[in-house]
Amino acid sequence: MVLSAAALLREYGAGGTSVDKVLAHSGAPRGSVYHHFPGGRAQLIDEAVAHAGDFVAGLIDAAAQADDPVAAVDAFFALWREQLMGSDFRAGCPIVAVAVEADDEAPGPARSAAAVFGRWQQALATLFVRHGLSEERGRRLGAFVIAAAEGAVVMCRAERSTAPLDAAAAEIHELLAHALRQKESSCPRSTVRTTSSSSTSETERTASTPTGSPPSTPR
Numbered sequence: 001m002v003l004s005a006a007a008l009l010r011e012y013g014a015g016g017t018s019v020d021k022v023l024a025h026s027g028a029p030r031g032s033v034y035h036h037f038p039g040g041r042a043q044l045i046d047e048a049v050a051h052a053g054d055f056v057a058g059l060i061d062a063a064a065q066a067d068d069p070v071a072a073v074d075a076f077f078a079l080w081r082e083q084l085m086g087s088d089f090r091a092g093c094p095i096v097a098v099a100v101e102a103d104d105e106a107p108g109p110a111r112s113a114a115a116v117f118g119r120w121q122q123a124l125a126t127l128f129v130r131h132g133l134s135e136e137r138g139r140r141l142g143a144f145v146i147a148a149a150e151g152a153v154v155m156c157r158a159e160r161s162t163a164p165l166d167a168a169a170a171e172i173h174e175l176l177a178h179a180l181r182q183k184e185s186s187c188p189r190s191t192v193r194t195t196s197s198s199s200t201s202e203t204e205r206t207a208s209t210p211t212g213s214p215p216s217t218p219r
Helices: 002-012 019-026 030-036 041-064 069-086 094-099 108-130 135-159 163-185 189-207
Strands: none
Touching (some): 002 094, 019 030, 019 041, 041 069, 041 094, 041 108, 069 108, 069 163, 094 108
Protein backbone atom coordinates (compact mmCIF):
# COMPACT_ATOMS: atom_id res chain seq x y z
CA MET A 1 0.00 0.00 0.00
CA VAL A 2 2.88 2.35 0.71
CA LEU A 3 4.31 1.73 -2.76
CA SER A 4 0.90 2.28 -4.33
CA ALA A 5 0.41 5.50 -2.39
CA ALA A 6 3.82 6.76 -3.54
CA ALA A 7 2.99 5.92 -7.17
CA LEU A 8 -0.36 7.69 -6.95
CA LEU A 9 1.20 10.75 -5.33
CA ARG A 10 3.55 11.08 -8.29
CA GLU A 11 0.66 11.24 -10.76
CA TYR A 12 -2.28 12.69 -8.86
CA GLY A 13 -0.77 14.64 -5.98
CA ALA A 14 -1.82 14.48 -2.36
CA GLY A 15 -5.35 15.69 -3.04
CA GLY A 16 -5.94 12.98 -5.62
CA THR A 17 -4.53 10.13 -3.56
CA SER A 18 -7.47 8.66 -1.68
CA VAL A 19 -7.70 5.48 0.35
CA ASP A 20 -10.03 4.00 -2.29
CA LYS A 21 -7.48 4.65 -5.05
CA VAL A 22 -4.70 3.11 -2.97
CA LEU A 23 -6.80 0.00 -2.36
CA ALA A 24 -7.68 -0.30 -6.05
CA HIS A 25 -4.05 0.17 -7.08
CA SER A 26 -2.60 -2.23 -4.52
CA GLY A 27 -5.39 -4.80 -4.40
CA ALA A 28 -5.26 -4.79 -0.60
CA PRO A 29 -8.45 -5.46 1.44
CA ARG A 30 -10.06 -2.41 3.02
CA GLY A 31 -9.63 -3.71 6.53
CA SER A 32 -5.87 -3.73 6.15
CA VAL A 33 -5.73 0.05 5.82
CA TYR A 34 -6.80 0.83 9.36
CA HIS A 35 -4.98 -2.20 10.72
CA HIS A 36 -1.60 -1.08 9.36
CA PHE A 37 -2.33 2.64 9.27
CA PRO A 38 -4.44 3.56 12.30
CA GLY A 39 -3.83 7.21 11.44
CA GLY A 40 -5.72 6.69 8.20
CA ARG A 41 -4.97 8.49 4.96
CA ALA A 42 -2.61 11.04 6.55
CA GLN A 43 -0.38 8.30 7.98
CA LEU A 44 -0.42 6.40 4.70
CA ILE A 45 0.71 9.46 2.76
CA ASP A 46 3.30 10.26 5.42
CA GLU A 47 4.85 6.81 5.09
CA ALA A 48 4.70 6.96 1.29
CA VAL A 49 6.69 10.20 1.39
CA ALA A 50 9.25 8.66 3.73
CA HIS A 51 9.60 5.62 1.46
CA ALA A 52 10.12 7.76 -1.65
CA GLY A 53 12.66 9.85 0.24
CA ASP A 54 14.60 6.77 1.33
CA PHE A 55 14.62 5.44 -2.22
CA VAL A 56 16.14 8.57 -3.78
CA ALA A 57 18.53 9.09 -0.87
CA GLY A 58 19.77 5.55 -1.40
CA LEU A 59 20.45 6.29 -5.05
CA ILE A 60 22.38 9.44 -4.13
CA ASP A 61 24.41 7.51 -1.57
CA ALA A 62 25.12 4.73 -4.07
CA ALA A 63 26.27 7.24 -6.71
CA ALA A 64 28.45 8.94 -4.10
CA GLN A 65 30.33 5.68 -3.52
CA ALA A 66 32.02 6.24 -6.87
CA ASP A 67 33.66 9.25 -5.18
CA ASP A 68 32.79 11.49 -8.11
CA PRO A 69 30.42 14.32 -7.12
CA VAL A 70 29.79 15.38 -10.71
CA ALA A 71 28.80 11.83 -11.68
CA ALA A 72 26.56 11.59 -8.60
CA VAL A 73 24.66 14.72 -9.60
CA ASP A 74 24.42 13.53 -13.20
CA ALA A 75 22.89 10.29 -11.91
CA PHE A 76 20.37 12.25 -9.83
CA PHE A 77 19.15 14.11 -12.91
CA ALA A 78 19.18 10.91 -14.98
CA LEU A 79 16.84 9.32 -12.43
CA TRP A 80 14.22 12.01 -12.92
CA ARG A 81 14.62 11.89 -16.68
CA GLU A 82 13.94 8.14 -16.60
CA GLN A 83 10.88 8.64 -14.38
CA LEU A 84 9.44 11.26 -16.71
CA MET A 85 10.05 9.32 -19.89
CA GLY A 86 8.81 6.06 -18.40
CA SER A 87 5.49 7.58 -17.36
CA ASP A 88 4.94 9.67 -20.50
CA PHE A 89 5.40 12.77 -18.32
CA ARG A 90 2.54 11.85 -16.01
CA ALA A 91 4.65 11.12 -12.93
CA GLY A 92 6.50 13.79 -11.01
CA CYS A 93 8.07 13.87 -7.58
CA PRO A 94 5.81 12.65 -4.74
CA ILE A 95 7.68 14.86 -2.28
CA VAL A 96 6.81 17.99 -4.25
CA ALA A 97 3.21 16.80 -4.56
CA VAL A 98 2.87 16.72 -0.79
CA ALA A 99 4.84 19.91 -0.16
CA VAL A 100 2.69 22.08 -2.45
CA GLU A 101 -0.55 20.74 -0.96
CA ALA A 102 0.39 21.21 2.69
CA ASP A 103 -2.58 20.87 5.04
CA ASP A 104 -2.50 22.77 8.34
CA GLU A 105 -4.94 20.27 9.84
CA ALA A 106 -2.64 17.35 9.00
CA PRO A 107 0.93 18.74 8.96
CA GLY A 108 2.66 15.37 9.23
CA PRO A 109 3.20 14.72 5.49
CA ALA A 110 4.46 18.28 4.91
CA ARG A 111 6.97 17.86 7.73
CA SER A 112 8.06 14.58 6.18
CA ALA A 113 8.52 16.30 2.82
CA ALA A 114 10.72 18.97 4.40
CA ALA A 115 12.78 16.28 6.12
CA VAL A 116 13.25 14.42 2.84
CA PHE A 117 14.44 17.52 1.01
CA GLY A 118 16.84 18.19 3.87
CA ARG A 119 18.19 14.66 3.73
CA TRP A 120 18.83 14.85 -0.01
CA GLN A 121 20.54 18.22 0.33
CA GLN A 122 22.73 16.96 3.17
CA ALA A 123 23.77 13.87 1.23
CA LEU A 124 24.96 16.04 -1.65
CA ALA A 125 26.55 18.65 0.62
CA THR A 126 28.54 15.98 2.46
CA LEU A 127 29.84 14.68 -0.86
CA PHE A 128 30.83 18.17 -2.03
CA VAL A 129 32.61 19.00 1.24
CA ARG A 130 34.50 15.71 1.09
CA HIS A 131 35.91 16.89 -2.22
CA GLY A 132 37.22 20.16 -0.83
CA LEU A 133 34.37 22.66 -0.94
CA SER A 134 33.58 24.65 2.20
CA GLU A 135 30.62 23.57 4.31
CA GLU A 136 28.73 26.73 3.37
CA ARG A 137 29.35 26.27 -0.37
CA GLY A 138 28.49 22.58 -0.08
CA ARG A 139 25.15 23.36 1.57
CA ARG A 140 24.31 26.00 -1.02
CA LEU A 141 25.13 23.72 -3.93
CA GLY A 142 23.20 20.85 -2.37
CA ALA A 143 20.10 23.03 -2.05
CA PHE A 144 20.59 24.43 -5.56
CA VAL A 145 20.81 20.98 -7.16
CA ILE A 146 17.60 19.80 -5.47
CA ALA A 147 15.73 23.02 -6.26
CA ALA A 148 16.82 23.01 -9.90
CA ALA A 149 15.92 19.36 -10.42
CA GLU A 150 12.51 19.61 -8.78
CA GLY A 151 11.60 22.79 -10.63
CA ALA A 152 12.74 21.28 -13.91
CA VAL A 153 10.61 18.17 -13.35
CA VAL A 154 7.51 20.34 -12.92
CA MET A 155 8.33 22.22 -16.14
CA CYS A 156 8.94 18.98 -18.01
CA ARG A 157 5.51 17.66 -17.09
CA ALA A 158 3.87 20.88 -18.25
CA GLU A 159 5.82 20.99 -21.53
CA ARG A 160 5.89 17.23 -22.05
CA SER A 161 9.56 17.50 -22.84
CA THR A 162 12.81 16.73 -21.03
CA ALA A 163 14.36 19.97 -22.32
CA PRO A 164 14.09 21.88 -19.00
CA LEU A 165 15.64 18.99 -17.07
CA ASP A 166 18.40 18.49 -19.64
CA ALA A 167 19.23 22.21 -19.54
CA ALA A 168 19.38 22.26 -15.74
CA ALA A 169 21.53 19.11 -15.68
CA ALA A 170 24.00 20.54 -18.20
CA GLU A 171 24.38 23.87 -16.40
CA ILE A 172 24.82 22.27 -12.99
CA HIS A 173 27.34 19.80 -14.42
CA GLU A 174 29.48 22.70 -15.64
CA LEU A 175 28.99 24.73 -12.45
CA LEU A 176 30.00 21.89 -10.16
CA ALA A 177 32.95 20.80 -12.30
CA HIS A 178 34.22 24.40 -12.35
CA ALA A 179 33.82 24.78 -8.58
CA LEU A 180 35.83 21.61 -7.96
CA ARG A 181 38.56 22.62 -10.43
CA GLN A 182 38.87 26.01 -8.75
CA LYS A 183 39.28 24.34 -5.38
CA GLU A 184 42.04 22.10 -6.69
CA SER A 185 43.90 24.97 -8.37
CA SER A 186 43.88 27.04 -5.17
CA CYS A 187 45.97 24.47 -3.26
CA PRO A 188 48.38 26.44 -0.99
CA ARG A 189 51.25 24.02 -1.56
CA SER A 190 52.27 25.83 -4.75
CA THR A 191 52.92 28.99 -2.74
CA VAL A 192 55.11 27.10 -0.31
CA ARG A 193 57.14 25.55 -3.12
CA THR A 194 57.57 28.91 -4.85
CA THR A 195 58.77 30.60 -1.68
CA SER A 196 61.13 27.75 -0.91
CA SER A 197 62.47 27.83 -4.46
CA SER A 198 63.02 31.59 -4.31
CA SER A 199 64.87 31.29 -1.01
CA THR A 200 67.06 28.53 -2.39
CA SER A 201 67.87 30.56 -5.50
CA GLU A 202 68.78 33.59 -3.39
CA THR A 203 71.01 31.48 -1.14
CA GLU A 204 72.75 29.90 -4.11
CA ARG A 205 73.26 33.30 -5.76
CA THR A 206 74.73 34.79 -2.58
CA ALA A 207 76.98 31.79 -2.01
CA SER A 208 78.33 32.05 -5.55
CA THR A 209 79.44 35.67 -5.01
CA PRO A 210 83.23 35.81 -4.29
CA THR A 211 84.22 36.79 -0.74
CA GLY A 212 84.87 40.49 -0.42
CA SER A 213 83.09 41.33 -3.66
CA PRO A 214 79.83 43.25 -3.41
CA PRO A 215 76.82 41.51 -4.86
CA SER A 216 75.81 42.70 -8.28
CA THR A 217 73.13 45.34 -8.32
CA PRO A 218 70.04 44.22 -10.21
CA ARG A 219 69.15 46.48 -13.13
